[in-house]
Amino acid sequence: MCTASNYITDDHYFGRNFDYEISYNERVTVTPRNYVFKFRKIDDIKTHYAIIGIAAGIDGYPLYYDACNEKGLAIAGLNFAGNAVYRQFEEGMVNITPFELIPYLLGKAASVAEARELLAEINLVDINFADELPLSPLHWMLSDGMDAIVVEPMADGLKIYDNPVGVMTNNPPFDKQLFYLNNYRGLSNRNPENSFGVDLEEYSRGMGAIGLPGDLSSASRFAKVAFTRANSYSDSDEASSVSQFFHILGSVEQQNGCTFIDEPNLYEYTIYTSCYNTNKGVLYYRTYSNSQITAVDLNREDLDSDDLINYLLINEEQLNFIN
Numbered sequence: 001m002c003t004a005s006n007y008i009t010d011d012h013y014f015g016r017n018f019d020y021e022i023s024y025n026e027r028v029t030v031t032p033r034n035y036v037f038k039f040r041k042i043d044d045i046k047t048h049y050a051i052i053g054i055a056a057g058i059d060g061y062p063l064y065y066d067a068c069n070e071k072g073l074a075i076a077g078l079n080f081a082g083n084a085v086y087r088q089f090e091e092g093m094v095n096i097t098p099f100e101l102i103p104y105l106l107g108k109a110a111s112v113a114e115a116r117e118l119l120a121e122i123n124l125v126d127i128n129f130a131d132e133l134p135l136s137p138l139h140w141m142l143s144d145g146m147d148a149i150v151v152e153p154m155a156d157g158l159k160i161y162d163n164p165v166g167v168m169t170n171n172p173p174f175d176k177q178l179f180y181l182n183n184y185r186g187l188s189n190r191n192p193e194n195s196f197g198v199d200l201e202e203y204s205r206g207m208g209a210i211g212l213p214g215d216l217s218s219a220s221r222f223a224k225v226a227f228t229r230a231n232s233y234s235d236s237d238e239a240s241s242v243s244q245f246f247h248i249l250g251s252v253e254q255q256n257g258c259t260f261i262d263e264p265n266l267y268e269y270t271i272y273t274s275c276y277n278t279n280k281g282v283l284y285y286r287t288y289s290n291s292q293i294t295a296v297d298l299n300r301e302d303l304d305s306d307d308l309i310n311y312l313l314i315n316e317e318q319l320n321f322i323n
Contacts, residue, residue, distance in 0.1 A: 025057030
C-alpha cells in the first residue's frame, strides 16, 4: 500500500511513500525527449517531454511508479486491489496498457487540464508487460500545482475525480475516502474549547487532534495525511519546503515488522519516499535504509538524448559524524 500527496509553497511539490514487501531494484530514471516510447496497441512516440521518476529495475523500458515531466506535471500510480478493472481492445479509443499510462500522459501533457483531455480518449487494455510481470491493479493521482485529480479504472468505466485535499492512498475508491473525512471534520491543530460546563483540565498540547487515526490502513493513512498536509507550515525556501514534505509523508511511514504479509519474516514497509519539485524538475528521495535526502536534477542531463539515464537508489545509511 502507498500514500501520495502534494504540497505548495512558492513551488509545487509532489511525491509518495512506496509501501510494499518486495523491492524490484527501484532506480531513478530520466527519459530524454528523443527516447522512443514503444506501445503495444498505438504508434510509437518518438519525441515527447522529458521525464524523471522512480521506476522498476527493468532494463530498456521505464516502468515508472511515479514521475514528473519537464513541464511540471507529476503522476503516481498506487495499488488499487479489488477495484481496478482493465478492458479489452476497443475501436475508436486510444488503447494503452496501464504500465504505459504514465509515459503516455507525461510525454504529451503539460498540465492536468491537458491530461484530462487525453484521458477522455483512453481505454486501459488488459495486457501484461511480460508473463513474469503481470499487471498491477492501480489508480493514479495527477498534480501540477494548479489542479489535482484521481484516475480510477472501475467496472463501470474510467472515473476522474477532482482532488481538493491533495492526497491519495489505496482503498476504498477515492469518492468514498473523501466522504470518510466527514468523520474527522471537528479535528483541529488547536486545543478544543471545554463544552461540558465543568472544570476540565487541558492536560496536553495536541488535544484538538484526538480521534485522528494512527493505524496503517489506507483509509486511516488518507485521513492522517489529509490532516497533516492541511495544517502543515514551513518557510517557502527549498530546504524548508522539501523537509516539510518529507515530514508530511513521514506521518504515515510504515516501519518494517508492523504489517505482516507472510512467513517467514515478510512485512510491508516504506521502501522509499519521493518528493518532486515540479517547477524545478528536481527529484528528492530517501529510502528505508537511508534517511539522508538524495537529489537528482532533470535539467542537468542531456534532455535531447535518445537513451535512458539511470541512477540506482542509494540504500545504505549515510551517517554524518561531526566530531
